[in-house]
Amino acid sequence: MRDSAVDVGSKLFDKNISTDFILKDGKRIGIKTKSPEGTKVYYGKIFIIAEGMSSRLAIKSGLRKKWKIEEIANAKCAIMEGENNLNENLIYIYFKPYKGYGWIFPIGKNRFNIGVYTFSEDNLKYNLHTVYNEFLKNPNIQKYVKASKCKIIWSGAYPFPVTGILDKSLYDDNLLLVGDVGGFISPINGEGIHTAIASGKAAAEIAIDALEKEDYSKIILRKYKTHPDIKEISRTFKLKSSLMKFFYENEGRSLNRMLEIAEQDEEFREQLLGMFISKSKGAPPKEFFLRIAS
Numbered sequence: 540m541r542d543s544a545v546d547v548g549s550k551l552f553d554k555n556i557s558t559d560f561i562l563k564d565g566k567r568i569g570i571k572t573k574s575p576e577g578t579k580v581y582y583g584k585i586f587i588i589a590e591g592m593s594s595r596l597a598i599k600s601g602l603r604k605k606w607k608i609e610e611i612a613n614a615k616c617a618i619m620e621g622e623n624n625l626n627e628n629l630i631y632i633y634f635k636p637y638k639g640y641g642w643i644f645p646i647g648k649n650r651f652n653i654g655v656y657t658f659s660e661d662n663l664k665y666n667l668h669t670v671y672n673e674f675l676k677n678p679n680i681q682k683y684v685k686a687s688k689c690k691i692i693w694s695g696a697y698p699f700p701v702t703g704i705l706d707k708s709l710y711d712d713n714l715l716l717v718g719d720v721g722g723f724i725s726p727i728n729g730e731g732i733h734t735a736i737a738s739g740k741a742a743a744e745i746a747i748d749a750l751e752k753e754d755y756s757k758i759i760l761r762k763y764k765t766h767p768d769i770k771e772i773s774r775t776f777k778l779k780s781s782l783m784k785f786f787y788e789n790e791g792r793s794l795n796r797m798l799e800i801a802e803q804d805e806e807f808r809e810q811l812l813g814m815f816i817s818k819s820k821g822a823p824p825k826e827f828f829l830r831i832a833s
């Protein structure tokens with residue numbers, strides 16, 4: 540994606556870490572960065588902050604605060620290589636009573652991505668490393684992969700926000716937030732690539748409009764929040780957030796029931812899948828919830 544942006548004319552200042560804004564008469568006129576050659580400064584009319592979870596400039600701007608532990612998910616995963624019984628055409632998702640899930644994604648011959656995540660208050664109730672180690676040793680997982688006999692190609696732990704879009708703090712005078720830093724990551728499954736691109740594109744459109752009008756005030760940049768794509772993502776995420784609460788109610792019993800019904804009923808299964816993947820927009824029909832309740 541970065542290379543595509545460069546191909547169409549973006550300038551890349553690699554190995555520059557933004558540290559703060561440069562202010563003049565209380566207004567943002569540039570940013571300072573640390574680079575191997577020392578401190579550098581860049582001036583601009585509009586700043587589109589796209590720094591992912593780290594959120595340094597977003598916090599410096601005063602638009603938002605650091606993520607709280609209850610607002611994030613914590614994931615631990617590895618890419619492994621070794622003999623396994625996985626079907627390359629499937630992804631494997633496992634639920635336990637905690638908020639979050641475990642997964643195995645086959646990625647070509649003999650390689651797979653395996654991991655777990657917890658979120659919200661369960662970040663405090665469960666130890667991620669214990670959850671991960673128990674997952675690898677679980678007999679249901681061992682049926683497919685014996686992690687202890689596989690080579691670890693890469694492993695890591697990472698947080699991501701799960702509260703949805705920060706629609707009250709997406710813009711300010713000459714400032715826009717896109718991608719993870721603005722909460723553009725699906726609260727239900729942690730997908731954020733598509734929405735990072737969509738928010739970047741919307742922010743670019745609004746920035747072009749502001750440049751043409753030579754007005755970079757938050758009154759003009761407010762249009763970002765009401766951009767049709769941003770409104771739609773926001774609406775979808777709100778819905779997914781409330782579905783998630785329902786999913787994990789009663790220590791996973793509702794979820795268990797949903798999976799049981801899904802095994803028997805193809806239509807229900809499609810609706811359940813639709814809630815997980817980013818493509819689905821609307822809520823499942825009323826009958827979906829009635830069946831679970833019954």
Ligand SMILES: Cc1cc2nc3c(=O)[nH]c(=O)nc-3n(C[C@H](O)[C@H](O)[C@H](O)COP(=O)(O)OP(=O)(O)OC[C@H]3O[C@@H](n4cnc5c(N)ncnc54)[C@H](O)[C@@H]3O)c2cc1C
Nearest residue numbers: 555556557589590591593595697718719730731732733735
């Ligand atoms: C291991 C892993 C697996 C994932 N899997 C999926 C998936 O399968 N599907 C999916 O849709 N999403 C997935 N996600 C989420 C997805 O990667 C993010 O939602 C998406 O990359 C967000 O894009 P972004 O541009 O906002 O932030 P990022 O991709 O995090 O990019 C931010 C960039 O800013 C740089 N940066 C940070 N601070 C500074 C600073 N101060 N100065 C300069 N540069 C800075 C970082 O180095 C980074 O290059 C995954 C995330 C992780 C960590």
